[in-house]
Amino acid sequence: MKMAERTLDGGRLPLLFIGSVTALLVTPVLMIVLQAGADSGDQFRHLASTRLPDYVRNTLWLALGVASTTAVIGVGTAWLVTLLDFPGRSFFRWSLLLPLGIPTYLAAYAYTDLLQFSGPVQTFLRTTFEWTRDDYVFPQIRSLTGAIAILSLAYYPYVYLAARAAFIEQSVCVLEVGKTLGLGPWRRFFRIALPLAWPSVFAGLSLVVMETLAEFGAVDYFAVDTFATGIYRTFMSPVPHALTSAAQLSALLLLPILLLIAAEAFARRRARFFHTSVRYRAQPPERLRGWRAALAVTTCAVPILLGFLVPTVFFVRAHLRSGDSSSIAAFLERAQNSLVLATVASVLAVALALLVTFARRLEPSWANRFLTRIAGLGYAVPGGVIAIGVLIPLSWLDHKIGDLADSWLGISTGLLFTGTIVAVVYGYLTRVMAVSLNLVQAGLTRVQPSLDAAARTLGARPRGVLRRLHLPMLRGSLIAAGLLVFVDVIKELPATMIFRPAGFETLAVRVHELASQERLYEASTGALAIIVAGLIPVAILARTLDRARPGTDTDPDDIPIGAETVT
Amino acid sequence: MIKRLILLIACFALALACASPEAPSSDTESQADSAPATDQVVNVYSARHYDTDEKLYAAFTDATGIDVEVTEADSAALLERLAREGDQSPADVFVAVDAGRLALADSRDIFQPTDSEILNQRVPENLRHPDGLWFGLTKRARVIVYAKDRVQPDEISNYEELADEKWRGRVVIRSSTNIYNQSLVAALIDALGEEATEAWCEGVVANFARTPQGGDRDQIRAIAAGEGDIGVVNTYYLGQMIASDEEADREAAAKVGIIFPNQGDRGTHVNIAGAGIIKSAPNQANAVKLLEFLTEEEAQRIFSDGNKEYPVVDGIAPPVELEPFGSFKDDPVNASVFGSNAQAALELMDRCGWR
Numbered sequence: 026m027k028m029a030e031r032t033l034d035g036g037r038l039p040l041l042f043i044g045s046v047t048a049l050l051v052t053p054v055l056m057i058v059l060q061a062g063a064d065s066g067d068q069f070r071h072l073a074s075t076r077l078p079d080y081v082r083n084t085l086w087l088a089l090g091v092a093s094t095t096a097v098i099g100v101g102t103a104w105l106v107t108l109l110d111f112p113g114r115s116f117f118r119w120s121l122l123l124p125l126g127i128p129t130y131l132a133a134y135a136y137t138d139l140l141q142f143s144g145p146v147q148t149f150l151r152t153t154f155e156w157t158r159d160d161y162v163f164p165q166i167r168s169l170t171g172a173i174a175i176l177s178l179a180y181y182p183y184v185y186l187a188a189r190a191a192f193i194e195q196s197v198c199v200l201e202v203g204k205t206l207g208l209g210p211w212r213r214f215f216r217i218a219l220p221l222a223w224p225s226v227f228a229g230l231s232l233v234v235m236e237t238l239a240e241f242g243a244v245d246y247f248a249v250d251t252f253a254t255g256i257y258r259t260f261m262s263p264v265p266h267a268l269t270s271a272a273q274l275s276a277l278l279l280l281p282i283l284l285l286i287a288a289e290a291f292a293r294r295r296a297r298f299f300h301t302s303v304r305y306r307a308q309p310p311e312r313l314r315g316w317r318a319a320l321a322v323t324t325c326a327v328p329i330l331l332g333f334l335v336p337t338v339f340f341v342r343a344h345l346r347s348g349d350s351s352s353i354a355a356f357l358e359r360a361q362n363s364l365v366l367a368t369v370a371s372v373l374a375v376a377l378a379l380l381v382t383f384a385r386r387l388e389p390s391w392a393n394r395f396l397t398r399i400a401g402l403g404y405a406v407p408g409g410v411i412a413i414g415v416l417i418p419l420s421w422l423d424h425k426i427g428d429l430a431d432s433w434l435g436i437s438t439g440l441l442f443t444g445t446i447v448a449v450v451y452g453y454l455t456r457v458m459a460v461s462l463n464l465v466q467a468g469l470t471r472v473q474p475s476l477d478a479a480a481r482t483l484g485a486r487p488r489g490v491l492r493r494l495h496l497p498m499l500r501g502s503l504i505a506a507g508l509l510v511f512v513d514v515i516k517e518l519p520a521t522m523i524f525r526p527a528g529f530e531t532l533a534v535r536v537h538e539l540a541s542q543e544r545l546y547e548a549s550t551g552a553l554a555i556i557v558a559g560l561i562p563v564a565i566l567a568r569t570l571d572r573a574r575p576g577t578d579t580d581p582d583d584i585p586i587g588a589e590t591v592t
Numbered sequence: 593m594i595k596r597l598i599l600l601i602a603c604f605a606l607a608l609a610c611a612s613p614e615a616p617s618s619d620t621e622s623q624a625d626s627a628p629a630t631d632q633v634v635n636v637y638s639a640r641h642y643d644t645d646e647k648l649y650a651a652f653t654d655a656t657g658i659d660v661e662v663t664e665a666d667s668a669a670l671l672e673r674l675a676r677e678g679d680q681s682p683a684d685v686f687v688a689v690d691a692g693r694l695a696l697a698d699s700r701d702i703f704q705p706t707d708s709e710i711l712n713q714r715v716p717e718n719l720r721h722p723d724g725l726w727f728g729l730t731k732r733a734r735v736i737v738y739a740k741d742r743v744q745p746d747e748i749s750n751y752e753e754l755a756d757e758k759w760r761g762r763v764v765i766r767s768s769t770n771i772y773n774q775s776l777v778a779a780l781i782d783a784l785g786e787e788a789t790e791a792w793c794e795g796v797v798a799n800f801a802r803t804p805q806g807g808d809r810d811q812i813r814a815i816a817a818g819e820g821d822i823g824v825v826n827t828y829y830l831g832q833m834i835a836s837d838e839e840a841d842r843e844a845a846a847k848v849g850i851i852f853p854n855q856g857d858r859g860t861h862v863n864i865a866g867a868g869i870i871k872s873a874p875n876q877a878n879a880v881k882l883l884e885f886l887t888e889e890e891a892q893r894i895f896s897d898g899n900k901e902y903p904v905v906d907g908i909a910p911p912v913e914l915e916p917f918g919s920f921k922d923d924p925v926n927a928s929v930f931g932s933n934a935q936a937a938l939e940l941m942d943r944c945g946w947r
Contacts, residue, residue, distance in 0.1 A: 075942035137806075143817030143844070158818050167805050248767065248805035248947060258769040261668045263696040264935040268672065347837050351643070413672055420676035427680055440680050443673065444663070523669040527635065527661035527682075538641040538664070543807040543829070546838060 039384035043393050046381050047400040053414030053455045054402050058279070060272035060417070068259075068270040076255055080274075083169060084238065084251040090173035091180065091237045092230055098177065099184025100226055102325050104214060107192040108200075110310035111318040117325040119567030124332030125182040125509075126559025128516040130242030131536075131552045132175050132332070134545055135339040137246065140166040172247045176240060178332035180233045186505065187229030187467070191222035210311070227292045228463055231285055235405035235459060238278060242518075252278045253407040260409065268413065275410045282405040286398050337556055343549035349539070350547065355530075360554055363515055363531040366446070367558070370453040371461075371510040375503050377454070378461035382469050383491050386477070397466070401459025408456060408519035415452045416523065419443050444526055452520025457513045461506040468502025469495065504569050508562035515558050532558070633659045634878040637674065638687040639667035640865060644898030651894065652885045658878050667693045674702055674870065684873040685882060687729075689865045690771045692778065694726040695931020703868040708880055714887040714905045718924045719864050728864030729886050730901035733922065734776050735860060736851040737830065738822045739815045748822065750854040751780060751861070755795025763799040764811045764820030768941040772808075772826055772863060777941060778933035779861045782925055786936055793944040804947045809833060809841070816844035826863075827914055831900025834913040852920035859921040863930070864904065 105111070106118045140146055140163075147163055150156065165171065199221070203213040219226075241253045252274060260271035313321050349356065381400065385393045403411050419442040430436050442448050472495060480490045496503075518533045525534070532551045539548035638645070641664055649660035663670070667688050674681055674697075686702065688694050697703065703725040711720070711727050719728030736748060748754070754763060766773065780789045801820035808825035812833060815823050833845035852860045867886070869879045885891055892903040900911040909915075 071939050071942065075939075142819040143813040148817065167803070245769075246806075248803045250947065254769075261666065261769070261771075262934065262938050263690075263692040263771065263774070263931060264938060265696075265699065267668065409666075409669070412669065416673060416676055420673075420678075424678065424680065440677060440682070443677060444682070519669070522665040523673060525663070527663045534664075541641055543809040 039388035040390065040393055042384045043381055043396045043400075046377055047396040050400045050455050050458050051402055052418050053411050053452075054279070054406060056414040056417040057272045057275050057406070057410055060269055061276040063266075063269045063272075065266040065269040065273060068264070068266050069273050072255075072259065072270065072274070076250065079250045080252050080255045083249050084253075084278075086169055087172060087176070087244070087249065087251055088234050088237050090169070091176045092234050094173060094177035095181040095184045095233050096226065096230060098181040098328050099186075099229065100188045100219070100222070102181075102328065103185050103188035103192055104218070105321050105325060107189055108218075108310055109313055109321060111313040111321040113322055113325070114310075117322075117329070119564075120329050120333075121185055121325060122182050122563050122567055123329055123560070124178055125512055126556050126563050127179060127333060127336050128242070128533075128552075128555060128559075129176055129179045129240060130246060130540075131340065131555070132179060132336045133172075133243035133246045134540065134548075134552075135336040136166055136171070136175060138545065139335075139339065167247045169247075169249050172244050172249045175243050175247070176237055178328060179243075180236055181328060181332070183232045183236075183509075184226060184229040187225045188222055190467075191225035192218060224292055225467065227289055228467055231289045232404070232460060232463060234285060235282065238282065238405045239407045241407050241409070256407055256410055260413075271410065275406060278406070279402070282402065283399075285405075286402075290394070290398055337553075340549045340552045340556065343546045344553050347546045347549075349535070349550035351535075356550070356554075359530045359532050359535055359551070360558070362529060363533065363555075363558060366449065366453070366521075366531065367511045367514040370450050370457070370514045371507040373450065374454055374457055374461040374510045375465070375507040378458065378465040378506060379491075379496075379499070379503065381462065382466045383495065385466075386469060386474075387487055397462065401462050403455040404457065404459030406456075408452075408517065411455055412452055412520045412523045415448065415455060415520065416443065419448055419451070444524060446526070446529075448524035449521055452524060453514050453517060456517065456520065457510045460509045460513060464502050464506040464509065465499065468499045472498055501569055505566055508566045511562045512559045515555055632657060632878075633661055634684050634875050634882050635682045636660055636662045636685045636687060636882070637670045637683045637870075638662055638664050639670055639693065640664070640687055640689050642899050644894055647898060648886065648891055648894050651890060652882055655885065656878075656881055658881065660882070671697055671700065671702070675700055679872040681870065681872055682874065683870045684875045684879040685867050685869055687865070687867040690775055690930070691728070691864050691866065691927030692771060692775045692930040692934045694721075694864075694866050694868060695928045696934070697868065698725050698928075699931070702870055704871045704873070704876070706869050706880055706883065708884060710884045711887060716904065716906070718926050719862075719866070719904050721868070721928060722926070726866050726868030727883060727887070728866040728904045728927065729883075730865045730892075730895045730899070731862050731904050731922070732772075732826045732828055732865070732901055733852065733860050733862045733920065734772060734824060734826055736822055736853050737812060737815060737825055737848045738851065739818070739820075740847055740849050742818075742821050745849055745851060748851060748853075749856065751776070751824075752784075752792060754822070754824070755792045755799065757795075757799075759799040759822060761799065761801050762821040763796060764801050764814045764823040765796075765804055766807060766811060767804040768938070768946040773824075773946075774934055774937050774941070775863050775930040776824070776861050777937035778930040779923060779925060781933045781936055781940070782929045783858055783923075786940065789937075790940050790944060793940055793946060797944050797946050812848055813841075813844045816847040827902065828900040828911070831911045831913040835900065850917045852917070854923070855921055858925070859923040862902075862922040864927055865901065866927075 102117070102121050106114055106121070138144055142158070142163075150161065150163070154160075199217055200213055203217045208216065238251075239253055240251075241257055244251050245254045245257065256271050256274045256278070259274060260267055381397055385397045403414075406414075420440070423440045423442050426441055442451075476494060477490055480494050485493065516533055518537055521531050521534055522537070525531075532555050536548045536551040536555065539545070539551070636649075645662075649662065653659055661682075663683075665673075667690075670686065671693075674683055674686065677683070686697055688697065698721065703721075705724045706727075707724055712724070715727045715729075719731065720726065736751075736754070738745065738748070748756075748759075753759075768774065768777075777789060777793065780792065784792070802814070806814075808829040809832075811820070811823040811825050812830060814820050827850070830845055830848070830850065833841040836842055836845070854860055867883055869876060869883070873879050887905055889905070889908060892905050892908045895901045896903050896908065896911050900913060902910050902914075910919075
């Protein structure tokens, strides 16, 4: 059944609202594009003839490598825990999310320390077998392959979440039809389940790709030159046109991102269907035995082991050996700052995303669809660049307000935004709105438009539809969105660094300070705190997920995440 | 150990407590108010992120009663913020860890000249701006380190020889993104000219034992482990490793020796951490006091003992850890050259493929 084009008429208000939110969120990106138009001398030509080919090649391979690896891990594990039964299945169902709490740069530090030439693993090999550097070949962790591995382990949960929600949602009837038609489990997966889940999986993958393009810390640490590291290098170089050249590189990076957004919209449009059957029976999971069960357990255990356990144990050991020597009070203050900022940012991000997607549903015009698509653009732009993009309009506003107050009231306001928490949170929102928009949008699409119509027929105003129908039905999606934003913000660095008030520190800032002085062991305390802070939302998310048993008679109060079933 | 366990538990507990949706938000907002504009404060924008700096600022407050408000971020971001804040900026002092950056800041016209007899007398002429726009506070020498068991100290005595064919596959050094390498090459351009420096750069790149990666400590570790035989690092990293709590770091540091390059001619390349006073500084007098304080013996000792940097002021002892390596002659070229040659240096390294 195709979605009805215009479900509810909300007048011009939706366009106005979506327009202003998008404008707010996209301004920083636009500022960078504008800056790119400035004169950079010969800088760009120089970059194009020396470094750019490397940037393009590495970025491409990295994005392809991470996308395909996360697709395999994410979809594979989601399929296993949703449709098959094996020992530990319910444990894996939530613990597969754990790597989400580990910032990629921390995983990179840990693995480098463990696997580099002077690290314990290779040193052990050398001393045990009395080898020198010429006697053996050990895969270089600081490499493109290493970066693909680390990023894939960190980002596969995005795909896992999306794929799992999609698999849960699939009515068992469809798969049973496949069974009666004589399809084996593999072909049922590839010919029915995967195509049906594809729009969801693609949404998860596009988040992964955007994160990968913007990824700086781990990639730089691994000595892989991508667009993001090139932008940083150019921006940081002590030459006159540094900002403009960096902006030009960033603008170039936006092109493939716009393509990606268009492709995603296309994929969703092609495959926008609602399940026709209202029957929603429990899918009896197929029980695996013997080597098959062992294989399933291994498949689920390896990503958790490598993506979560190894780095966590590394930092616990480092912390116990030589943690941060600053006072407990200072540490608690940093932790509090991090948590408060993350909470504020995630509540705002989810509220805005809900309102924007709802407004779009009221008035799904071409303009509104386009605007909501590009509102998340900032996600794919490296954080440091976005921070400058936020700085330009904010400081302009500061000066305008200051001048006005001075000429009209004769008072000096100073700088109202730059150097305050407001600027920090604005920076976060421009970065992470893609996550909340993406999840809330996915959730809302699954609420059948006829329900809205029914509610309106029964006399509900648009606000009532939102409050009494969508809000309860979307609860799972909203929680998921908020928690993913929370995790992202806890790890955020560049916007915090540049806008924070004097003396204001977060856990991520502290870890960066110590790590930039190459004091990794002391950074372990902060690193561990970031991991723990990231675990809380993951645990909540896991609990929400776990209540989402496939096919239970769904009580509207107990909607599984991303699986607002059609009842 | 117990303290660390408490920390560990505390962070779990705190994380749980704050996970409730209604975490307080208003009380941090009020902290966001800009620092009071009394004359008892000085606002510092700093690109240095060292714990020992807190000690310095605390000592200054003790001595003068003036509070130090510090905003730390990467220097490029700080400069951008300063430029945008313009005359409204609360900043009084800009601190950077490299002369190239100070020169760049100067090219954006953010500093005001300071004519302080104390500063002019204490800071050597080549380590401050000719018109007093910025002053060096500490010195860091970029030296050659070598594996004691595989290299004889007389095998190399200057930067130029890093390009010699005998070091093929044996040199470790960090990326050219790093400002210390950019300034080293900028200084070489000044000494040798651009063409000779480019030829040198190609030779060095051909000698790399591995893709440039990690920080200076990582180069020392790589030499100790045998991944490379010689490398180039800043002195204080070695000093910090010698003084480290980590046994592995102390062991690695013990396996390498230092060569102060070019002692026979122009001297070793030294860079500075330094500071200048912002044009629009609301607390200009306090800013001068701070800079003067930072060149006093007490402050210079903290730089030296705490962070293992060389003091800029003559007559103050170098870090104990670096004393065994003796004294050296530094290249007298004015540090502002690193800024004016920065672009040429960067493009040259791009061309010869120094990652």
